Amino acid sequence: xxxxxxxxxxxxxxxxxxxxxxxxEYAVKAVENxxxxxxxxxKEGVVLAVEKIITSKLLKPNANKRIATVDRHLGIVxxxxxxxxxxxxxxxxxxxxxxxxxxxxxxxTADLASRMGGYMxxxxxxxxxxxFGITAIIGGFDxxxxxxxxxxxxxxxxxxxxxxxxxxxxxxxxxxxxxxxxLYWGYYGAxxxxxxQAAKAELEKLDLAGxxxxxxxxxxxxxxxxxxxxxxxxxxxxxxxxxxMTWISGPDGPTKGLHQxxxxxxxxxxxxxxxxxLESDDEDEDGKMxx
Amino acid sequence: xxxxxxDNDSVxxxxxxxxxxxEYAAEAVKQxxxxxxxxSKTHVALVAIKRNAEELSSYQKKLFxxxxxxxxxxxxxxxxxRVLSNFMKQQCLAHRLTYGRSMPVRTLVDMIGSKxxxxxxxYGKRPYGVGLLVAGVDxxxxxxxEFQPSxxxxxxxxxxxxxxxxxxxxYLEKNLDKFADCDREELIRHGLKALKESxxxxxxxxxxxxxxxxxxxxKAGVVEPFKVYDGQEVSAWIESxxxxxxxxxxxGSGEGETMEVDS
Numbered sequence: 001x002x003x004x005x006x007x008x009x010x011x012x013x014x015x016x017x018x019x020x021x022x023x024x025e026y027a028v029k030a031v032e033n034x035x036x037x038x039x040x041x042x043k044e045g046v047v048l049a050v051e052k053i054i055t056s057k058l059l060k061p062n063a064n065k066r067i068a069t070v071d072r073h074l075g076i077v078x079x080x081x082x083x084x085x086x087x088x089x090x091x092x093x094x095x096x097x098x099x100x101x102x103x104x105x106x107x108x109t110a111d112l113a114s115r116m117g118g119y120m121x122x123x124x125x126x127x128x129x130x131x132f133g134i135t136a137i138i139g140g141f142d143x144x145x146x147x148x149x150x151x152x153x154x155x156x157x158x159x160x161x162x163x164x165x166x167x168x169x170x171x172x173x174x175x176x177x178x179x180x181x182x183l184y185w186g187y188y189g190a191x192x193x194x195x196x197q198a199a200k201a202e203l204e205k206l207d208l209a210g211x212x213x214x215x216x217x218x219x220x221x222x223x224x225x226x227x228x229x230x231x232x233x234x235x236x237x238x239x240x241x242x243x244x245m246t247w248i249s250g251p252d253g254p255t256k257g258l259h260q261x262x263x264x265x266x267x268x269x270x271x272x273x274x275x276x277x278l279e280s281d282d283e284d285e286d287g288k289m290x291x
Numbered sequence: 292x293x294x295x296x297x298d299n300d301s302v303x304x305x306x307x308x309x310x311x312x313x314e315y316a317a318e319a320v321k322q323x324x325x326x327x328x329x330x331s332k333t334h335v336a337l338v339a340i341k342r343n344a345e346e347l348s349s350y351q352k353k354l355f356x357x358x359x360x361x362x363x364x365x366x367x368x369x370x371x372x373r374v375l376s377n378f379m380k381q382q383c384l385a386h387r388l389t390y391g392r393s394m395p396v397r398t399l400v401d402m403i404g405s406k407x408x409x410x411x412x413x414y415g416k417r418p419y420g421v422g423l424l425v426a427g428v429d430x431x432x433x434x435x436x437e438f439q440p441s442x443x444x445x446x447x448x449x450x451x452x453x454x455x456x457x458x459x460x461x462y463l464e465k466n467l468d469k470f471a472d473c474d475r476e477e478l479i480r481h482g483l484k485a486l487k488e489s490x491x492x493x494x495x496x497x498x499x500x501x502x503x504x505x506x507x508x509x510k511a512g513v514v515e516p517f518k519v520y521d522g523q524e525v526s527a528w529i530e531s532x533x534x535x536x537x538x539x540x541x542x543g544s545g546e547g548e549t550m551e552v553d554s
Contacts, residue, residue: 004306010296011303022306029308056447057464060330060435063446083408083442090405128414130302130310 011127023131024124027080027180030133034079035241036195036232039137040225041175041188041208044218045249046139047262048077049225051195051233052242067246067261071096071106074140075246075259079193080180081133088136092116104153109140109174113184121182131180135192138178141248141257144171173248188213195232202228218249222262226270227277243271302414312418313411316440319420323366325453325489326353327482328424328435329463331473334507334515335426335433337364338482340453340490341500354504354519358383360393360428362504362517366453367421367440375403375419375438396427396434400444408442422452427517428508451485458488476531479503483532496529498522 003009009022016022035051050066067077068089076092078085095115099107107115116138123131164170177192178184189203206212206224216224222245229243245262249255262270297303298311305311326339339353351369356362357379365372382402386394403423410416423438437443437450449470451459462485473481482503483496490496503525507515 009306023304026304026306026308029306030304031308033308056450056460057467058447058450058460060446060448081441083404083411086401086404086442087408087412123412128302130304130412132412133304133308133310 012123012130013125013127021124021181024181027131027133028135031080031135031180031192032194032196034081034134034193036191036193036199036229037077037079037135037137038192038199038203038225038228038232039077039139039175039177039187039190040203040206040216040221041139041173042213042216042218042221043173044253045141045221045247045255046075046173046175047218047221047225047245047247048075048137048139049229049243049245050077050079051193051229052244054240054242062242065261066244068092069246069259070112070138071100071140072258073106073142073248074109074112074138075248076136076138077246078134078136080135084132085134085136088116088120088132088134091119092138095119106143108142108171109138109176110186112140113138113174113176113178113186117178117182117184119182120178120180124181133180135180136178137187137190137192138174138176139246139248140174140259141250142171142174143251143257144169172250191228191232193232195229199228199232202231218247218253219266222247222266223270223273226267227274230271230274230278243267245270300414301411301416301418310411313441316418316420317422320367320422320440320452321454321456323368323421323453324353325451325456325459325486326364326366326424327449327451327456327459327463327485328364328426328447329449329470329473329478329482329485330426330433330435330447331470331478332432333509334473334475334478334505335428335435336475336478336482337362337424337426337502337504338479338486339364339502339504340486340496341502343500350500352502354502356504356517356519357399357425357427358387358393359516360506360514361396361399362426362506362519364424364426364504365421366423366456368419369421371419371421372423375406375421375423378406379403393429395429395431396425396436397446399427400425400436400438403438404442404444406442407438407440411441424450424452426504426506428506428514432508433506449481449485451489453489455489455491459485462488475505475507476528479505479528480532483528487532496532498526498529501525501529503528 003022008016012023035053037050040047070092175187177190188208191199248259251257297305301312324340324342328337341350343350418440425436449463503520506517
């Protein structure tokens with residue numbers, strides 16, 4: 001790397017002559033070494049999934065959860081430095097609670113992404129801190145109708161400024177990914193961590209932005225998420241991993257608007273199908289080789 | 292001269308995305324003497340080797356009770372451990388005051404995790420130079436957690452940290468499947484056997500250098516409070532694992548030779 005030895009990469013918030021902040025770029029490297037995380041947004045909701053590499057046999061199976069619930073309808077998964085991720089989640093919970101206190105309504109997924117993007121960016125501004133070594137994926141389902149909130153007093157105007165515009169639809173699924181720089185975008189399908197390239201390729205095949213996203217059910221999305229994590233893992237198959245998945249549906253869906261862990265039966269079914277899909281892929285490749 | 296410029300503080304990433312100060316802090320854990328923890332369905336045990344600075348000095352404590360239901364084992368800088376221990380004691384008491392019941396172990400461990408993470412992200416701070424094994428019981432039964440200077444906390448079935456702890460971990464991995472159904476005494480014996488694996492050649496477990504801590508929740512849900520056993524209280528356990536070695540001296544290793552001294 002050309003940056004080494006120039007001195008511009010030794011402190012955070014320092015620009016190099018060509019306008020780069022190397023410490024932020026190095027933080028991205030920390031993310032690229034972490035287990036793969038993905039998010040899929042479809043019409044009925046959002047699925048989050050993460051590949052947890054088993055670093056020791058002595059770890060208690062299924063005890064160390066990596067996908068956090070931030071508010072009833074919001075979940076966060078992250079790749080990179082796990083203690084940084086926990087701090088990020090703590091802050092997100094503070095933001096969600098503060099929003100409820102102030103506005104007497106749950107925070108929208110987009111608003112949380114904005115707040116957390118700002119928080120992440122602040123850690124690139126000062127020499128006294130380092131950037132976060134994580135990329136976070138935020139998933140949520142915003143209600144189309146106002147939910148009653150503790151401490152609610154009266155209600156706002158029914159339409160116009162501060163109210164709902166008649167005929168327009170509100171709420172729905174949201175998926176955002178925030179990088180160590182604080183940069184964030186909304187996504188149909190997001191992937192980060194070690195296996196992100198393979199995962200992105202698979203996500204693109206789903207055509208979530210086009211008709212693929214319209215027709216994909218939440219249950220199918222869960223199965224695709226499991227398959228994609230298995231595909232993304234394939235490159236470093238020497239280490240075992242655990243799959244953790246959560247989902248968020250609308251009020252009429254299976255989770256009733258809440259962020260919850262995917263039920264065990266469904267997860268195991270999704271994993272079985274993922275393994276089967278991988279095996280048949282391998283067979284195809286072998287067949288081609290023989291030809 | 293400047294072989295590595297990226298390891299002077301905990302707010303500088305290396306080009307590979309590593310933070311060397313945190314990795315060096317993890318080395319401090321390996322300087323401490325070994326501690327082992329194991330959890331079964333009903334109990335969680337901590338065992339430790341204590342060190343003395345010289346023949347005539349006392350031994351440095353390795354196990355500390357935090358609250359009725361939680362205790363810790365430490366490896367690394369003892370003074371850093373005391374800071375964390377005091378914090379944990381305060382949080383447990385505050386939880387009892389507010390909620391009228393004991394704090395879930397995971398909640399407590401997450402708190403020290405968050406506290407330690409901050410030390411890895413701000414200039415002028417340094418990571419804690421200590422690793423912990425946190426053992427406790429709550430409504431979900433016995434738990435064992437490992438805490439690292441990076442702020443990483445993970446729930447384990449069994450684990451060992453400190454000098455030469457890899458040998459103990461190998462023992463634990465080999466016997467992993469047995470732990471879940473062990474009773475209290477078996478669990479402690481497994482702990483002591485793991486501890487023995489990490490001993491240097493001419494040292495052995497004595498009543499002076501061995502500590503044992505146990506907490507339990509029996510089938511009726513009643514909790515056995517965390518208690519530390521030292522001195523003569525641990526002699527029966529030490530003898531019970533010594534007998535095993537005598538019964539199977541076929542190994543012919545250095546350990547067999549040390550046993551002859553006992554008999």
